[in-house]
Amino acid sequence: MSIKAQRFINSIIDVIIPLLATVIALILGAFMLIAFGKNPAEAYAALISGAFGSSRALIQTTLKATPLLLVGIGICIAFRGGVTNIGGEGQIVVGALSSAAVALYVPIESRWVLIPLCFLAAIVAGGIWGGIPGILKARLGVNEILTTVMMNSIAVYLSNYLLRGPMIDPREIEMGTRASQTALLPENTFLTRLAPPTQLNTGSLLAVLLAVVVYIMMWKTTVGYRIRAVGLNPDASRYGGINVPVYQALAITLAGSLAGLAGAVEVLGVQHRVFENISASYGFNGIVAALFGNLHPLGTIPASFLFGGLMVGGNKLQRTVQVNSAFVDTLLGLVVLIVVAAKIVSVNRSKRRAKNA
Amino acid sequence: MKKSTLVLLVVSVAALMLGVFTVHADDVFRVAMVMPSKINDYSFSQSMYEALMKLGETFPEGKFELQKSEDMFNVADAREAIRDYADMGFDLVVAHGSQYGTSLQEIAPDYPETAFAWGNGTDFYGQPNITAYQARAEQGGYVLGEIAAKFTNGAKLGVCGPVESGDAKTYIDGFKVGAKKGGSEVSVTFTSSFSDVSAMAAAAEGHMDEGAVLLTGTSQSIPGAVSVVKERNGHWIGAQWDTIPLAENNVLASLVYDWTPILDDILSKMTDGVLGGSAYDLTFADGGLKIVWNTENIEIDPELIALADELAEKIVAGEIDPLAE
Amino acid sequence: MHNLLNAATLFGIVGMAIKLAMPYLYAGLGELFDQAAGVFNLGTEGIMLVGAFSSFYVVYLTGNLGLGVLVAAGTGFLMAVLMALISITFKAPQGISGIGLTMFGTGLSSLLFKTILDGTVLSVPGFPDVPVPLLSKIPYIGDAFFNHNVMVYGAYLLVPVAALVLYKTTFGLKVRAVGQNPQAADTLGVNVNLIRYCCVCAGGILSGIAGATFTLANINMFQEKMTNGTGFIAVALVYFSGWKPQGVLAGALLFSFVNAFQLRMQVLGIEIPSDIAMMLPYLLTILTLVFVKSRDKPAALAVPYERSEN
Incomplete structure (x- = not known):
């Protein structure tokens, strides 16, 4: 078999494995549904039609997929660089808060200046939130998984503090309802809507564009090559003269920046204000999407769409069949477990190839 | 004198029946509730759910439908649920959380036939089909x-x-x-x-x-x-x-x-074809705030x-x- | 109002810290076994939640507390087998499989709670406090140290037991060998994967019990996600501990003490924004991870064992 054909087959298998894993998870889920006395066919029909069945469903799915994709491509960079970023939740939160702060408090009229400034603020904030664990890992060897988890909690409490104190909507105080959220952002900071009145906005395009940019960076530039080399084999990289800690710190900082940007896109594009729980598990589900996309930025595009659909459909499931939304959380967990377990198949294949060669 | 009273009575009864008829056009009064926690949380969500159940008891068997979305702590999900219920033709959609107000402001104009209620809030955003309610x-x-x-x-x-x-x-x-x-x-x-x-x-x-x-x-x-x-x-x-x-x-x-007095009022206004445009306070005065003694x-x-x-x-x-x- | 320094308050904080440390001890010592053998198990949080729900449900049905703890250990064991299968047999990256396990356990416990019990908050009779004779009569100290329930005493007894197992038995020797140098251990005839399976399962059992302490020995009820990140903190404590049982003890106590302290500050009316106060334990954890040099990290931590074939 020619090398080209073999490569083609390999890439097909790479796609099939996660799909197969999802099918297995769905089958296990069907047994659960039967155990709870629900009709799985009916439930899955609701799930799928809720996610992809109408133009409104598709738009909703796209809106959910957007932050997933931005977090996901960041995860691709981090994981390829051999660092595990569990801190997406916190990075989204600080990104959302800082972009809202710029939108609310910086007195600039022109949206062509203001919006990039919002993005920049989010990128910096997310970068710091990812960079702290990155530097701690690089300088002191502190495990980044633990620090990112801690940084998540800190971001949530910080956000609670800001939304109830300094950044609370003055109207909420005036009316006495005191809901913890910021004021509505000025209209000139809203991202342009692509198909009004739906909420579909340019943020989704930006996410896809960035996925392509990340792909180019990771596979066509020296920086990307070094990040991947560090992830594949840190010892060989060190021997080859690459400053391993620096590239690991860089990888997780970039991941943090992208997650921060996801927060900004969610705020400027969809919500137009910040409230509690703005991260809405995108930080965790983005990991799932990236894994599903084989840690490839371009593969993460359809994967995010699929998982955005699962999240939207899951809520629809609750509304129509009255199956609790925790069912979808369970399903997502199963998908992760099966996908990572199935990795051994492709690993074994490549090993066998190496042996045969 | 007597005659005019009778006419008035007949007309008002007819109007009332017509009103009832319009609300129950498809016979079933359909209510949906979106809430941040659960219907049995011993707190905010449960108070509204129980009041809605009580409201349902005033309807004849099978003429009242109540659907719910629990754990909608995430506003984006709640917004989608609210829109979806309006889309499915529910008569009344109760968005039971202060954080849902701005979503309603956006959704309500798209569904002028649907009545929306939200709380705790004081603002109906000038919309004719939003009712705001707030517990004092x-x-x-x-x-x-x-x-x-x-x-x-x-x-x-x-x-x-x-x-x-x-x-x-x-x-x-x-x-x-x-x-x-x-x-x-x-x-x-x-x-x-x-x-x-x-x-x-x-x-x-x-x-x-x-x-x-x-x-x-x-x-x-x-x-x-x-x-x-x-x-x-x-x-x-x-x-x-x-x-x-x-x-x-x-x-x-x-x-x-006890949201019953407010819900009753919302319902009777709906029967008159008024879908919102007002704000309620739940207070001791209207019997909505109650103290239950053990x-x-x-x-x-x-x-x-x-x-x-x-x-x-x-x-x-x-x-x-x-x-x- | 600021009588933080009076004896009753100080010992009150200590007493509460001793109780709050309980789940961290069970879960942290469990994770210690995982990591000592070279497995990084981030699924602790998920295992705890499944343990918490299953134990609660069994006690709710039967009223038998012992059975509840046993069931928590059993479900923790099952979850651990899943983790072991994926990360040892299938050699999956352990950080991610742990996150997957946590997602799965969190979802499953919520789903079962909502489907079986309709999400109703129910309470069960939990473990009663058992004052230690004589010692509990000592003023202040007695109440703080010697008036807790058996699950609390059990957590502290577990520390020397774990130390004994790890340092004074052949099994412990094998565990540490597998964690430090699996190749060498393998050459000496130690079954690396078997040892790892044993440790992950032991860790799962302890994490399941840690979950049960929430439902049976502290709050005596179940709610969704009630462990609220305890499992992740427990994993962090193992790093803090320098992979030693006494280190886990110190970390659990320190963390719980800060937590008890910030809550008490609020009770005493000391002006500090509650959100900032709640942040303190997490900040502290990061700081300790920075300043405590972990010398004895198992060299093969989080590396699946690959038997070299020739």
Whole structure:
């Protein structure tokens, strides 16, 4: 078999494995549904039609997929660089808060200046939130998984503090309802809507564009090559003269920046204000999407769409069949477990190839 | 004279029936409720769900449908649920959380045939099909604060708060003022979470270690605190919904939100073809704020109950400002 | 108002810290076994939640507390087998499989709670406090140290037991060998994967019990996600501990003490925004991870064992 054909087959298998894993998870889920006395066919029909069945469903799915994709491509960079970023939740939160702060408090009229400034603020904030664990890992060897988890909690409490104190909507105080959220952002900071009145906005395009940019960076530039080399084999990289800690710190900082940007896109594009729980598990589900996309930025595009659909459909499931939304959380967990377990198949294949060669 | 009265009567009855007919055009009155926690959270969500169930009982069998979306703490999901219910042709969509207001502002104009209600909120955003409702929790907080002080003879009291926002905060502020009037010292904690039961339990232990004998608090995480009160034989005062089932021998009383008067009004307006455009306050005045006493299991001085009624009346009459220290 | 320094308050904080440390001890010592053998198990949080729900449900049905703890250990064991299968047999990256396990356990416990019990908050009679004779009569100290329930005493007894197993038995020797140098251990005839399976399962059992302490020995009820990140902190404590049982003890106590302290500050009316106060334990954890040099990290931690074939 020619090398080209073999490569083609390999890439097909790479796609099939996660799909197969999802099918297995769905089958296990069907047994659960039967155990709870629900009709799985009916439930899955609701799930799928809720996610992809109408133009409104598709738009909703796209809106959910957007932050997933931005977090996901960041995860691709981090994981390829051999660092595990569990801190997406916190990075989204600080990104959302800082972009809202710029939108609310910086007195600039022109949206062509203001919006990039919002993005920049989010990128910096997310970068710091990812960079702290990155530097701690690089300088002191502190495990980044633990620090990112801690940084998540800190971001949530910080956000609670800001939304109830300094950044609370003055109207909420005036009316006495005191809901913890910021004021509505000025209209000139809203991202342009692509198909009004739906909420579909340019943020989704930006996410896809960035996925392509990340792909180019990771596979066509020296920086990307070094990040991947560090992830594949840190010892060989060190021997080859690459400053391993620096590239690991860089990888997780970039991941943090992208997650921060996801927060900004969610705020400027969809919500137009910040409230509690703005991260809405995108930080965790983005990991799932990236894994599903084989840690490839371009593969993460359809994967995010699929998982955005699962999240939207899951809520629809609750509304129509009255199956609790925790069912979808369970399903997502199963998908992760099966996908990572199935990795051994492709690993074994490549090993066998190496042996045969 | 007699004739005109009769005509008037006939016309109004006809109008009423017509109105009823329009609302029940497809015979079934369909209500959907979107909420941040669960229908059995012993607090905010449960209060509205039970009121809606009660509303359903006034309809003939099979003529009332109630659907719900629980755990919609994420506003984006809630927004989608609200829109979806309106899309599915529900007659009334109740968005039961302060954080949903801005979503309604956006959705309501797209569905002029659907009535929306949201709370806690005071603003119907100038929309003809939004009704805002708000619990004046500070009123109940004040009364129960003073009652708690009197019941314990001025002993220390503890407040287990979730987050410093919404009606949780106004209830607690009222409670503090009332307790002080009654001669008690109050310590307050916030766990910065609506759902962290273990932090709530630890906070309750802290209060009791420092000598508090009666605690109060709000949110769905209060079962954590109540279990501590139960274990240490203290007393508890609940808010938002009847918490007596959580600890029959320890819950002195609960402030209950009864949304029935407001819902009845919304329904009767809907029958007249008015889908919103107003704001309601749940207060002692309209009977929406109620105090449920646990006289069955705890010996409560009838004078105390009388005092509570008297305080409520004074608040209604404007003689007491529940938030004035 | 600021009487933070009076004896009753100080010992009150200590007493509460001793109780709050309980789940961290069970879960942290469990994770210690995982990591000592070279497996990084981030699924602790998920295992705890499944243990918490299952134990609660069994006690709710039967009223038998012992059975509840046993069931928590059993479900923890099952979850651990899943983790072991994926990360040892299938050699999956352990950080991610742990996150997957946590997602799965969190979802499953919520789903079961909502489907079986309709999400109703129910309480069960938990373990009662058992004062230690004589010792509990000592003023202040007695109440703080010697008036807790058996699950609390059990957590502290587990520390020397774990130390004994790890340092004074052949099994412990094998565990540490597998964690430090699996190749060498393999050459000496130690079954690397078997040892790892044993440790992950032991860790799962302890994590399940850690979950049960929430439902049976502290709050006596179940709510969704009630462990609220305890499992993640427990994993962090193992790093803090320098992979030693006494280190886990110190970390659990320190963390719980800060937590008890910040809550008590609020009770005493010391002005500090509650959100900032709640942040303190997490900040502290990061700081300790920075300043405590972990010298004895198992060299093969989080590396699946690959038997070299020739």
